[in-house]
Amino acid sequence: MNSTRNEQPRQRQDAPGQPAATPRRTWRGGIAGTVVLLALALTTGLTRAAETRIQLDGQLNDWAGVDRHADPVGDDLHGHHDLAAVAVHHDPSWLYLLVELDRGNGDFYGNSNRVEQVVVYLDTDHDAATGFRVGPEGREIGAEFALVSSRRVSTRTSSEGTLYRGGDPWYGNSRAAEEAVLVGNVSGNRGLPRVEQQEAIHAFETGVPLDAIGLAAGGRLAIAVRAGRSGTGAQADWLDRPLSVAVPPPVHLGTLRWRSPTLEYRLSAPDEGMGLVGLRHIGLDRAFLRVPDRADAARLWSIALTANPADPAAQISVSNTTPAEHREARAEDGLWTLTWQGVALPDQSTIDVVVRCRPGAATGGLDDWRIEVTYHSTTFGILQTCFPTLELGVIGDSGEDDTIILAPAEGRSLRNPIAWGLDKAGPQINTDITTDNVAIETPPGQVDFGGFGAARPHGLPYPGGRGQMQLAAYYEKTGDAYYPDVRPGAGLYLATHDDALYPKLIFCTPQSRRGALLFEIAHHPDDSARPGLAHRPPYPVVLGGFTGDWYDATQLYRQWAVTARWSRPGPLAGREDVPTWLKEMTAMIRADVRKADQETVLPLLAPMREALAGTLGIQWYFWSAWEKRPDTTGYAFPARPEGPPGFEAIVAGLQAQKMAVFPYMNTRLWNDGEGDEVTPWLMRRQSGETFHEGHAAHPCVQTAFWQDYLTRACRELTQRYAPMGIYLDQGAEAQFGGHPNWQGCHHPDHGHPRGVTRDMVQAEYDRVERIYRAAREARPDVVLCGEGNAECFNDIVSNKLIHYEIWPGAVPLFAAVYHDYVTAYGRTALLVAKDPSDPIPAMRIGWQLAMGNQIGRVWTGAIGAQHADKPHYAEHLDYLRRATVVRQRFPAFLCVGRMLRPPFVDGALPTITTNEFLRLDHRVTLPAAVGSTWQAADGSLGVLWTNMSRQTVELVFWIDPALAPGKALERAYDDGGMAADTALGPQVRRIALPPLGIAFYTLR
């Protein structure tokens, strides 16, 4: 037997039960140590408290439910290294230990420059006859591994856990040192095991991956723990009883193992519920899920049901693990079927659930999953069917390079989303990935929307500003969020492909302590919570593995999206119903003079017209006669089509100067006290209360009254003033959320199905379409603009206000799918920062230019002689002017072109940070230079570069070689300030972009 056997002294063992503090023996061979003699080896199972999830982060409260194995206090000879207790825990992949030390009356660490150690010896074959023989006398184990945590007293620095095989170099025995083989630092990114300075207890946590110590499933290991000084003569305290620990078999991973072209799915057995226990990228061998603790707790779907929609507390939930009469799984050629028959409901009735997958059958060769719920209850109705429910885990060995993308606003990416909840407290944790930082919690007693957030209970509602597409993805990527990585990582595509306007909620809930991110797609039945209705969403949930990043995910989605109903009119470049002036609009101005006379806007717009190139949009707030009245406050709710005298001439005058007027018309609200005729048509919540937002109520979009009102108002507006556009605030989206207060209209007399339904979304589409047609009767080329319009309005709403032009981790998901289908402009463009040194004006202009936006919104009064002396005003104005010039010069690319993969850049670019962002912690950091790649309708390619900083940025870039084989980059535009531009190859350039410089390349 090839084992390491260290000679150990044999000494008399104390009788069981003897006070542990009495006899101390010094070991032979120079190993000084106090040996606490043990009674019997304690046989223990690992603590498996259901909710215990250990994170190696130095925070020890996650050990609260784990049993301690106590060691007598005061049993070390010198009172310096007194073990108090050890706790052991494991999950499917790691073994964790908590070590608590007692410092007694003295200063535990003293003042010397010595190294304190705690060594955990692991006998992984549970055979004392093999391995390095260590432990309390008479109870030695045969350790295969030593996990050493050291701490240098003088500097109070702690080391990471270091794993040795075959010995322990610090043991103070030459043989033990000779045999020790360094396996490595095992704590990795799981946190530094460290000794925490606490009042009475010094404690630390450490851990080791099970596969690093070759632990066999279903086996046992023995653990001995020694605290002491390293080297000869050190005092030590052994845990008096080596622990014998059972390692249960890992989660049953292989029961159902199905492979599609891109993913390997592992599901638990039918008797365990057929939950998803593994999901693996086949090509790159990367797992996307957190390994569940138990196979019979693994998730796949859940259904929220209620017997009383008005009472959120009456809601119940069943899932794939709920007891059922019969479950079975079948895999036939090209079709996988999972059946749950007779899933028990509390009223003794049942539902049946069938999940089917046609692997590889969805667009892009991805997997087409469907769920069907058949219903046998007359008591409970379905509120939501959640499918899939995935517990996303760390991809590969670190969460630092994991990214989730979701489509609130025009797209958000979030790095290390599993740790999302750890570094922020309170409601903020949910706001990174939504559109706003409205508080998540509703104050008690206050009826409100309940806040925004991707996490439960709110979720990202589709279709809406906070859910503009049905796309999400989770992938591994290093480096900058926006630019591509030359070594693309593994990605999981998560989407639905539905063009029939069904509402959905995507929940993305961080469970950081568990090491998981819960991803769920909730589907809504045709009549929310009506008992007896089956629920068969007629569209696929599409899962698939891909290689790459956000851009690759958007292009998979685009393959389907351009076939969807709303894409039928085709790309903008070929659309005759969309006027050229809109396609080539360069910038959007936000006009707003509040109560002042309408004419007072003209001297504010004149310098803008003079400074900027191309057609400008004028998004006009507070223009109506109602809003100008001295006895009114706020906006005209409902929208009113009457302007003050002379408005018609003002509109005509501006439009003659290529300033397209978009009057503001709200589509959602009706002020209290503005007429009783609306009362029967107001939305009601589940509770029966009228749906209010501040001092205005929501008329129901599903009623003819409200559709007729808005259609008439927009027709009259267009007839009277002939604006080139109409800005429909709060339109072109379905408004709902996961919060119980925000569940569609439940008015019993409106005649529509109640709650969040397809009917609700269809009604929204219908009313916007009616507005569009009515307005076009009056002016055939008028266009509609919405705020954060969702994709399904693209055919009738050709312009949109985007939420924020910059955002941490900005990735233009919507533009990468739809830039050639709908035009957009940003929220804010100002030329002077609050702090003159802050780069936000340039960041907003530059990022929008590179993303192919109409640059906006240039605020009323932002341009004019009154600013001339302000710092950087002139250079920002010039940057904005040049941005409009470049858009005017290359509209086939920047205005209506298809967005391609961004250029590759060599190495990391310098970054630029603003502290004046309006949301989150006010900070956004972006690459200082931003490049984008475009394809015109004729197939030709262009590359834009701009430098948003005040320093010259040198960089090397190239484009995806697959895009234009054989063609060469040629500079078609620059500001004249290019310090250097060297061709390193036909499609590779080294450039030096001057501060606020813009360059455009074409490929010939």
Ligand SMILES: [Zn+2]
């Ligand atoms: Zn209604």
